[in-house]
Amino acid sequence: MGCSGLFLFYWSVIVSLAAIAFADDYDNYFLCRYVEDKGNYTANSTYQANLNRIVSQLSSPTQFNYGFYNLSAGQSPDEVNAIALCTGDRTQVECNSCLNRTATELMQRCPWYKEATAWSQFCLVRYANRDIFGQLENEPRTCAFNPKNASNPEQFNDGLIELLNNLSNIAAAGGPLRKYAAGNLQTIYAAVQCTPDMDEQNCTACLNYGREELSKCCKGRLGCRVLRPTCILRYESGPFYQTAVPPPSPPPSPSGREGLARAPAPPKLLKFNNFFYFF
Incomplete structure (x- = not known):
């Protein structure tokens, strides 16, 4: 094999390895949509700084919270509100990884919009310059x-x-x-x-x-x-989910009778509670 042949052989190996590495790091299920009429932000703006704070928090949350997060950063008119959700069958490690990649990729692939949503295989991330907690939303979809x-x-x-x-x-x-x-x-x-x-x-x-x-x-x-x-x-047409992460047990009632005490009201950083699995 001549020099040119060796070069082509090694180059093909390098390209193949790079493609494999990229495939491992890239979520083929990723999709993002933005809401154009909600406005744009500019580079190095206060809104971008607040959005970066949100993404930083989602990159490595210290609490699992059963995969649901409600976050905010900054003050109006540059306040950023975000909601993030992992599918109910993901562990904390899997959830953290998905949120990190999805939030980062959302800013890269749907940039400069003040309201945007991204869906990956195991999680969704959305942010807006308005209150979105508890609001039934139809767009984007x-x-x-x-x-x-x-x-x-x-x-x-x-x-x-x-x-x-x-x-x-x-x-x-x-x-x-x-x-x-x-x-x-x-x-x-x-x-x-x-x-x-x-x-x-x-x-x-x-x-x-x-x-x-x-x-x-x-x-x-x-x-x-x-x-x-x-x-x-x-x-x-085939299995794609894991056994869901079990919810926390309800606290015992003061009388010692199990199952009657109500769980405390959820904080702003929410946890999952009731778990249902249908066969």
Whole structure:
């Protein structure tokens, strides 16, 4: 092999290794959307400094909080409010990694907008220059689907509708700290989740909108993700979720009788509470 041949061989090896490293670091599920009419911020502005503070907090949260974070930085008119949510089956290490990468990539790929949302495989991150906590939001939104179609689409859709209806009811009925459900019906696997700042009515509404959107975007597809600011729906033809992280046990009542004491009111940095897993 001549010098040119050796060069091409080693160059191909280097490119291949770089591609593998990039693939390990890149989330193919990442999508971001911005709200154009909410305004822009400029480089080195106070808003950008506050946004950087938010991203720094999400990069390495010291508390797990069962994957839900409600953060703010700065004061009006440059205040930044953010919500971040990991899927209910992720550990603290997995959640921290997803939030770090997603928040950083959101600023890089949807820059200069004061309101934006990003969804990755295991988490979502959104920020705005207004109060977004507890607000049912319809925009921005998107969906992504598997290009392959089910071999028997009518039967597949019937099973999917039944599964998503059951999961949506369970998730919406979750407590104020966790609204997540996952399970399967034969070979259809699905998971739904609302940000737990949604009450039962708003979570139900968000998931209903999501199922309507799913029927338009993904009908008959073997897999799909419907991504909204306050809820997500996903289904696949094979398993994609883990056993969910168990919630904390409720504190005992003063009388010593278990199961009757109410959990304390959630702080601003919220934790998950009720956990539901549907089979």
